[in-house]
Amino acid sequence: MLRKLEKGFYFQALKPKLYMKVFKFLLCFLITAGLIYLLDNSHIVKGNRLPPLGRFLDPFHGFWQNIEAKNDSIPEQPVIPGLTDKVTVVFDSLMIPHIFAENDADLYLAQGYITAMHRLWQMEIQTHAAAGRVSEIVGEVALESDRSNRRQGMVYGAEKALMGMMKNPTTRMMVEQYTEGVNAYIASLTDKTLPFEYKLLDYKPEPWTPLKCALLLKNMAKTLCMGDKDMEMSNALKLYGKDVVELLYPDREPVGDPIVDNANGWKFKPIAFDTIPRSVPEEYINVKKLPASDPTTGSNNWAVSGSKTATGAPIVCGDPHLNLSLPSLWYVVQLHAPGTNAMGASLPGSPAIIIGFTDSVAWSVTNAQRDLVDWFAIEFENDKKDKYMLDGKWTETKKVIEAINIRDKETFYDTVLYTHWGPVTYDEDFHAENNLVQHAFRWMAHDESEELMTFYKLNRAKNHNDYLDALNHFSTPPQNFVFASAAGDIAMRVQGKFPVRRIYEGKFILDGSKTTNGWQAYIPNDQNVQYKNPVRGFVSSANQYPVDATYPYYITASHFEAYRNRRINTVLNESKGITVEDMMKLQNDNYNLKAAESLPVFLSQLDSTRLTPKQAKAFEILKAWNYINDKDSEGASYYEAWWDVLMPLTWDELEKNKITLSRPTTYNTIRLIREKPDLTFFDIQGTPEKETAGDVIRKAFALSVNDIETWKQEHASKDTTRNNTDEPVKWSMYKDSYIGHLLRLEPLSAHVLTGGNHDIVNAHSKTHGPSWRMVVSLEKSGVKAWGLYPGGQSGNPGSAHYIDMLDAWCSGKYYSLLFLKSPENNHAEKTITVNLNPATK
Amino acid sequence: MKFILQVIAIFALAYIAELFLPWYSLAIAAFMMGYLLKSRANFLAGFLAIGLLWFIKAWTIDANAATDLAQKVALIFPVKEKIWLMLATAFIGAIVGGFAALTGALLKTEKKKVYY
Numbered sequence: 001m002l003r004k005l006e007k008g009f010y011f012q013a014l015k016p017k018l019y020m021k022v023f024k025f026l027l028c029f030l031i032t033a034g035l036i037y038l039l040d041n042s043h044i045v046k047g048n049r050l051p052p053l054g055r056f057l058d059p060f061h062g063f064w065q066n067i068e069a070k071n072d073s074i075p076e077q078p079v080i081p082g083l084t085d086k087v088t089v090v091f092d093s094l095m096i097p098h099i100f101a102e103n104d105a106d107l108y109l110a111q112g113y114i115t116a117m118h119r120l121w122q123m124e125i126q127t128h129a130a131a132g133r134v135s136e137i138v139g140e141v142a143l144e145s146d147r148s149n150r151r152q153g154m155v156y157g158a159e160k161a162l163m164g165m166m167k168n169p170t171t172r173m174m175v176e177q178y179t180e181g182v183n184a185y186i187a188s189l190t191d192k193t194l195p196f197e198y199k200l201l202d203y204k205p206e207p208w209t210p211l212k213c214a215l216l217l218k219n220m221a222k223t224l225c226m227g228d229k230d231m232e233m234s235n236a237l238k239l240y241g242k243d244v245v246e247l248l249y250p251d252r253e254p255v256g257d258p259i260v261d262n263a264n265g266w267k268f269k270p271i272a273f274d275t276i277p278r279s280v281p282e283e284y285i286n287v288k289k290l291p292a293s294d295p296t297t298g299s300n301n302w303a304v305s306g307s308k309t310a311t312g313a314p315i316v317c318g319d320p321h322l323n324l325s326l327p328s329l330w331y332v333v334q335l336h337a338p339g340t341n342a343m344g345a346s347l348p349g350s351p352a353i354i355i356g357f358t359d360s361v362a363w364s365v366t367n368a369q370r371d372l373v374d375w376f377a378i379e380f381e382n383d384k385k386d387k388y389m390l391d392g393k394w395t396e397t398k399k400v401i402e403a404i405n406i407r408d409k410e411t412f413y414d415t416v417l418y419t420h421w422g423p424v425t426y427d428e429d430f431h432a433e434n435n436l437v438q439h440a441f442r443w444m445a446h447d448e449s450e451e452l453m454t455f456y457k458l459n460r461a462k463n464h465n466d467y468l469d470a471l472n473h474f475s476t477p478p479q480n481f482v483f484a485s486a487a488g489d490i491a492m493r494v495q496g497k498f499p500v501r502r503i504y505e506g507k508f509i510l511d512g513s514k515t516t517n518g519w520q521a522y523i524p525n526d527q528n529v530q531y532k533n534p535v536r537g538f539v540s541s542a543n544q545y546p547v548d549a550t551y552p553y554y555i556t557a558s559h560f561e562a563y564r565n566r567r568i569n570t571v572l573n574e575s576k577g578i579t580v581e582d583m584m585k586l587q588n589d590n591y592n593l594k595a596a597e598s599l600p601v602f603l604s605q606l607d608s609t610r611l612t613p614k615q616a617k618a619f620e621i622l623k624a625w626n627y628i629n630d631k632d633s634e635g636a637s638y639y640e641a642w643w644d645v646l647m648p649l650t651w652d653e654l655e656k657n658k659i660t661l662s663r664p665t666t667y668n669t670i671r672l673i674r675e676k677p678d679l680t681f682f683d684i685q686g687t688p689e690k691e692t693a694g695d696v697i698r699k700a701f702a703l704s705v706n707d708i709e710t711w712k713q714e715h716a717s718k719d720t721t722r723n724n725t726d727e728p729v730k731w732s733m734y735k736d737s738y739i740g741h742l743l744r745l746e747p748l749s750a751h752v753l754t755g756g757n758h759d760i761v762n763a764h765s766k767t768h769g770p771s772w773r774m775v776v777s778l779e780k781s782g783v784k785a786w787g788l789y790p791g792g793q794s795g796n797p798g799s800a801h802y803i804d805m806l807d808a809w810c811s812g813k814y815y816s817l818l819f820l821k822s823p824e825n826n827h828a829e830k831t832i833t834v835n836l837n838p839a840t841k
Numbered sequence: 842m843k844f845i846l847q848v849i850a851i852f853a854l855a856y857i858a859e860l861f862l863p864w865y866s867l868a869i870a871a872f873m874m875g876y877l878l879k880s881r882a883n884f885l886a887g888f889l890a891i892g893l894l895w896f897i898k899a900w901t902i903d904a905n906a907a908t909d910l911a912q913k914v915a916l917i918f919p920v921k922e923k924i925w926l927m928l929a930t931a932f933i934g935a936i937v938g939g940f941a942a943l944t945g946a947l948l949k950t951e952k953k954k955v956y957y
Contacts, residue, residue: 021947025944028940028944029944031940031944032868032872035940036865040865054933055863057895058930058934059895059899061859064903065902066910067903067906067908068907068908069905069907070906196910747912747913748917799907800907
């Protein structure tokens, strides 16, 4: 009692000054704590996520620590639990790792560790994208693409792929060891060493899993073999009838050299079924289809036999064309262990080398165009969609609830129906609000497979038989595998798991109520399109129609390439005494065969007496043009601008229709302009006159010259050094090729000035192009190889190796690849050696 | 004199703390030195010490950089030139350092001469 009184008295006696002091202290303390809290967390400001400023800008742990010093720094001799023996890694001047292990298990563990060291963020974001999980990191902006990926069954496919990987003890070892390596690297990360993008977006890497390896392969399959036009073709069939469909969208265009021309040489008994009827849908299909991958994505590869080369050794060349991005798509590595010595391009996130060479063979891939997607019309019992009709029975659908976590928001739940065929991608909640019938998605890449085994074996191949054996394991995405060996063989094989298709099967929507409408059998591997050592002395592929007309299976695809393949074959046919430099020149060839075939036709439609001065100048430039899309070419700019207007103007009626339709191919458009100029499609919609091809060409010309003039003005206003709008419009500047960072952040991306374009051997368009160029000379004295890609080995924008190969790539130069026999430094190049050590017990 | 000593002490202690601890350990360093070496301008001492520490560290890293990531980050923010990014870096550290030092100093009651 007394104490209480004393206390009260004491407080009352406190001087106001002390109150003030306590208050000031508390205020100051709260401000400090508040500032730390504010600066240690990320905030959304005007719709943009700001990184946590204190953590991000702290020069001791923040992004400043991702700025690498001038001298390459590599962590020294890390100890990695899980290794059974010492692994030596030699980094060359391009930061390419040459990994020397004592056994396979250590080899793939080290590959995982080293790849993650340079590419962890990219590996994770790409697999997050495939799994439909980007919203977790960037918020609601990614919800649409996350839903798309989930509704296309990407995870469903990856889980099946994982089952295949885990059944085979070898591929299981590969993915498990690789996973352990990636996780060893993740475990070694600190606040300081966390990759740049994690700091910027304020999140942390999660453990790697074998499923992520599978997701990565599905991502590649999505890019390469998800294209189809079933809905578009069914609508066209209903709208225009059979004859127009044949005219606009022939399965096989009358053009070009097939990949394998073995007329009447197919001596096997093909699997055959009764045909199924081509069904015309009752209603138009009204679906806002998800964007397909760019149809100009493609690739080149070829091998010339020793009989055509200067050294007498075969040469293999490959340049896969993909969407160019940063960090680079490929990661070059040499993998050496007892029984294997291979080098080449690997995919960050997958063990083994995908395109490359061993000390005896080399191989490369291009995409094998083939329809591996079917859409089946589903008849549901009622609006609940619990059951659907299959073979006369109401069969239960499987409802998968996809939970998409969104950063700073509530989880989004999406119900996806699965049928016998696959997921119902589009429904009333997604891209098909007014569509009457719903369709299930059947995709080859949803099936179990074991592609990794192909690469395991190719990485150890010694001869043509090993190559054939390796390819037997490969299903999707189907590829044209070019091959040559130091022993002197060259070969090509179109490898994939291809359904035996009945005529027209897969070109149109199918009736999903009968299982017999699905794939009944697959083409046996030995009946796939292939040959070895053809008389012409070379093999080549460029995504064209695969085979001559005597091949006994029906082939259809969303598109085939028509120009690059003919140019490559013309050059190779004419060449003798071929050198490595000749092959590099061919990979960088800018001859525009499409222009050579179409421009004279277009120009003949112009009346030179009725042109404006600007048009007359364009006319003169085009007439004098040599059909080469070089960097500085002006004719190329005018031609491409013309084509870019002409194509959509020609097919404007297809776009005006509200139903889903697709444009005919470039080749077929030009053919129709030449051969059927009076076709009703050339009538421009919304004008009273009845136009012909000539009118469309003239109108497109006038519009394209305007486009160029607009470009010139915009360009002159942007670039103060060029105040004269009469300067030539150089193709490289007009094209303005762009290699974007995966986060679409302009300062981390690169604009480059190059020639080429789609439909040209040097297929560098605005966004797509040769993502890896490789030339391998298989000399008996030792395999020699050259290669590079538009980027660099490090994914860190603060590294000297982020884009160090880009300049050479743009100017068509190559790096000689260091192919080591042992880790000992007995070569001229400056290297850094790092030992990865097993944990001592 | 005491002020300069306090600046140096905060600078040094924050430097050591940051080698082992997260970024906000600088606040503990500034707080401690605000308390132990209380001067007439505690906020300024913390502000200058951490501002200098962060600026010098960022500047040194950039001076020795293999690529111009600092400039790229400056454009992402966007502040046009990397010198602004360095100054922003210094300011962010400085403001926390300043308040932390002041808080430390305020905790300390002046020794009063007590007569019995």
